[in-house]
Amino acid sequence: MGDDKVESENWEVRPERVDMEHYIQAEPAWAKYIPGGYSKSRCLKSSGKPMVASILVLAGTCLLFFGYDAAVMSLVNINPDYLQHMDSAGGTNRDAARIGGIVSFWFLGFLVGAIMAGSYADKIGRLKSIQLGCVWGIVxxxxxxxxxxxxxxxxxRILSGIGCGHLNTIAPIWTSELADYNLRGAYVSVQFTMCVAGATMTYWMEYACLKTTSLPFAWRFPQAFQMFFLLLIVVAANFFPETPRYLAKTGRFEEAREILHRCxxxxxxxAIEQELAEIQEAIRIEATSSAHGFLSMIWQKDALHTRRRVALAMGIQAMEKLCGPDAIAAYGPIIFGLSGFTGNLxxxxxGFNFISYTCSVPIGMYFVERAGRRKLMLIGLLVMGCSLLIAGPLAREAINTPETELSKKRAYGAAVVAFVFLYTCGFGSTWITCCWxxxxxVFPLATRAKGVSLSMVSFAVWGAVINEVIPYVINAVGWWVFVMFAVMNFIQIIPVWLFYVETANRHLEDLDILFASDSPLAYKMEREFAEKKRALGFHTDVQEVLQTA
Known part of the structure; x- marks a missing residue:
């Protein structure tokens, strides 16, 4: 009798005992022809802190490559040998357009890579998708x-962008689905600390090469060095866990439970059984949603309000670009030239701004869970807007002050530099984590990879536009570029306050309840969420919420 009782209790807590055969989506037959990915036999046997540290190292390397690749053209663009090879050494508008075009074509590749990764990451798994991205990047x-x-x-550049689009789309998904619900933001913050470190690395590597080596080596070696990170990732990924949400979706519940224990x-x-039950319930609900394809996610209205989630995800990436970080990072020497300094300074x-950028990102790691995404974004917009609004008039004074008043000119220039550094730290400690x-x-499991890839489309489109037009804008308006981006930062406070609901310290499956509200306004969503939690109890059934919404 005692054994029967134990068996009965186990039956109740094991989610896979519930009939899930109608909701399980097995991997397609062609997936077995793609080598690599997760294997139970070769997966790391560590657990707890060692496993978390290992996951962060691999994901951080993926994002380090992204930061490196995104910034690799920063000093290449002024290399005389490179300009000669690109037939763009004349300094004409045509030459500027060609150089800006090469930078922007990377974003086209990024867009294609993000869509490709989103289309099959839910079919073949997160790790295999990352490895495919590495292959594109190596080529x-x-x-x-x-x-x-x-x-x-x-x-x-297009092929390199395709690889980067894969890694930057899937690596944050991979870590978010492996992380404890109260550590997702910290995980991403660690990754983007590595991302900015990658950008800093490539900038100073290229600066050192320009000063110490031949001009051809100075731009070709940094391009080749990217392969080191990619080869490391493609080999190491074979020994890492797949996400429990993907394993459960494909019917491997016991492996999902084991990964949850280890991570x-x-x-x-x-807690593990409850989390696995929540994942299973989310799989059931999401299987009934009509919005599973890219177009249906954008156009069709469903109970999960997927269309609204797409708008929020794409909107936050657009706003991130309109904050102005690319103008400061990609065209840093030009921007700092507006402070009145000349020569190598x-x-x-x-380069020093990149270092301050790297140091500021861990601040977001500390506050992203404590303050939350929403509050951190609002604070960041206020800090960045004020910094640039002050930097603009100071830049005007630095430029207009004659050389005969050198000490005064340098004082204004130093003030401009200080406020640009403050802007960069404001962005690094707030938006760089939140926007990723x-x-x-915000997306349900069934459409998470596709949803994130759509947000990457927004990132790529706006990134290409900003990187293409910024040189012309700077030439046309000069120091007013600071004021222009300051205004953009202030304007963006409105949509963030109105529509961006808090996601920190909530289970991914719990967000389906939050987005069940018919109102897109954040404060109404929070109010309805609290009411439903009180009415249905703390362990709310997602299906019941959606039926009563």
Whole structure:
């Protein structure tokens, strides 16, 4: 009798005992022809802090490559040998357009890579998708290193962007689905600390190469060095866990349970079973949603309000670009030239700005869970807007002050530099984390990869536009570029306050309840969420909420 009782209790807590055969989606037959990915036999056997640290190292390397690849053209664009090969050394508007075009074509590749990754990451798994991205990136890096002309370089940049689109779309999803619900933001913050460190690394590597080596080596070696990170990722990923949400979706509940145990800092049997039950319930609900394809996610209205989530995810990436970080990072020497400094100093200041950027990101790691995404974004917009609004008039004074008043001119220039550094720290400690973690949280499991890839489309489109037009804007308006971005930061406070509901410290499955509200306004969503929780109890059934919404 005692054994029967134990068996009965186990039957109740094991989610896979519930009939799930109608909701399980097995991997397609063609997935077995793609080597690599997760394997139970070779997966790391560590658990707790060692497993978390290992996951963060791999994900951080993925984002380090993203930061490196995104910034790799920063000093290449002024290399005389590179400009000669690209037939763009004349300094004309045509030449500027060609150089800006090469930078922007990377975003086209990024867009394509994000869509590709989103289309099959839910079918073949997160790890295999990351490895496929590495293959694209390696091919792109080989072509970048050997580029001989404009067309060659454009093709190489597109292929490199495709690889980066894969990694930057899937790596944050992978960590968000593996992380404890109260650590998702910290996970992403660690990754983007590595991302900014990658950008800092490539900037100073190129600066050192320009000063100490031949001009051809100075731009070709940084392109080739990308392959080191990609080869490391493609090999190491074979030994890491797949996400429990993907494993459960494909019917491997026991493996999902084991991964949950290994990836939790303080695992308990009850908490693990409850989390697995929530995942299973989410799979049931999401299987009934009509919005599973890219177009249906954008156009169709469903009970999960997927269309609204797409708007929030794409909107936050657009706003991130309109905050102005690319103008400061990609065109740093030009921006610091507006402070009145000349010679090598603007390039040096741009490099030191990257260092301050890297140091500021861990601040977001501390506050992203404590303050929450919403509050951190609002604070960031206020700090960045004020910094740039002050930097603009100071830049005007620095430029207009004659050389005869050198001490005064330098004082204004130093003040401009200080406020640009403050802007960069404001962005690094707030938006760089929030804008990447938010899209990985707001989507249901069934459409998470596709949803994040759509947010990457927004990132790529706006990134390409900003990087293409910024040189012309700076030439046209000069120091007014600071004021222009300050106004954009202030304007963005309105949509963030109105529509961006808090996602911090909530289970991913719990967000389906939050987004069940018919109102897009954040405060109404929170009010209805609280009412439903009180009415239905703390362990709310998602299906019941959606039926009563």
């Amino acid at each position: 792109g890096a080989c072509l970048l290193t050997s580029a001989q002309n404009f067309s060659w370089m454009v093709c190489a 939790r800092l303080r695992p308990s049997e009850q 603007p390039a040096m200041l741009a 973690v938010y899209p990985t949280e």
